[in-house]
Amino acid sequence: MSSRAVSFREEVRAWLATAPRPAGLHDYGPTPTAADVPAGRAWQAILAEAGYACLHWPERWGGRDAGVPDQAAFAEEAARAGVPRQLNIVGPDLVGPVLMTYGTPAQQAAYLPRIRTGHDMWCQLFSEPEAGSDLASVRTRAVRTDAGWVVDGQKVWTSGGGDAEYGLLLARTGGPGHRGLSVFVVPMDAPGVVVRPLLQMDNESKFNEVFLTGVALPADALVGAEGEGWAVATATLGRERLSLGANAVSMFRSLDDLVESATVRGRFDEHLRDEVTDLWIRVWLLRATWERAIASGEEPGAPAFSVLKLLSSETQRDIGNTGIEALGLDALWSENNEPLVHRMLVGHAQTILGGTSEIQRNILAERILGLPRDPYRAPA
Structure with a gap:
């Protein structure tokens, strides 16, 4: 391990030892429960203020351009300190980089700063009852209209869906298979969006099923080009x-x-x-x-x-x-x-x-x- 990597790890460990802890904060993993969200949002704001939020993001968006070793070191030190490394995984780790690659300048300006500070939480609307591991079988459909798009379908296993302000939606805009998919930004409070929590055997409800019925989206809700959904979706994974x-x-x-x-x-x-x-x-x-x-x-x-x-x-x-x-x-x-x-x-x-x-x-x-x-x- 290089001396610079050791120095960064020591810096992080020292900061975590003295950083303020919002009431009720604990290491809840990649997804908070509804009860964890207030402390998680406050913790994300503290991370952003100290320069430890979204380490891998470019500096122009408030990150540090940190490489994988530094990101991993921060994750490990946060776990050792018993705190989450961020509010949740979807916004900072999945949606942020996707918007930087495929989003328009207007989408980037509207969403990225609020993800970094914890003002907005995101969920991922990919899996469906008939399309879990096989996302190429997604059936939720987005139909183009004069005003934009109308979405109908169902998603399941949506982590944090009940507390998220926005969802990244994978929907079918064309024929079967990978080439008929597109990705959209969905406000989770939009008319026609219904979120139902799923009670897990550990008595938590981090997962949800989401129903979309006649959900109207503007034309600029599309992320990337129409039919580019598979590339956008795979960029969020891993x-x-x-x-x-x-x-x-x-x-x-x-x-x-x-x-x-x-x-x-x-x-x-x-x-x-x-x-x-x-x-x-x-x-x-x-x-x-x-x-x-x-x-x-x-x-x-x-x-x-x-x-x-x-x-x-x-x-x-x-x-x-x-x-x-x-x-x-x-x-x-x-x-x-x-x-x-x-x-x-x-x-x-x-x-x-x-x-x-x-x-x-x-x-x-x-x-x-x-x-x-x-x-x-x-x-x-």
């Missing part, structure tokens, strides 16, 4: 890979909790010790692989980062399962929001959200190993 270093920090913390919980209950036997040792090694391998990927200079959307996504999500799942062994019957009832129970409940979701493990294996097989692609089947 940025969450930067948080994998932060995941390693949280996984080490969970293993410490697991050992303590098992020891208190007299369940830390030879079998459990072997499982914890295996998980501990896997987390260190994840962190080392992450550092090699960062040092390679590849962008987070590169296929090699699918290895990290696969390792991270499946290790998180297995830590949750092992935590249940540590708790024994106490896992059936958690009066104090036992973190190991929470990790077990959300662990399996990690192998689905952000790209399923099956999709990650397909990416690695096709783009790294050069194996033949799965045949494409057009939707009925």
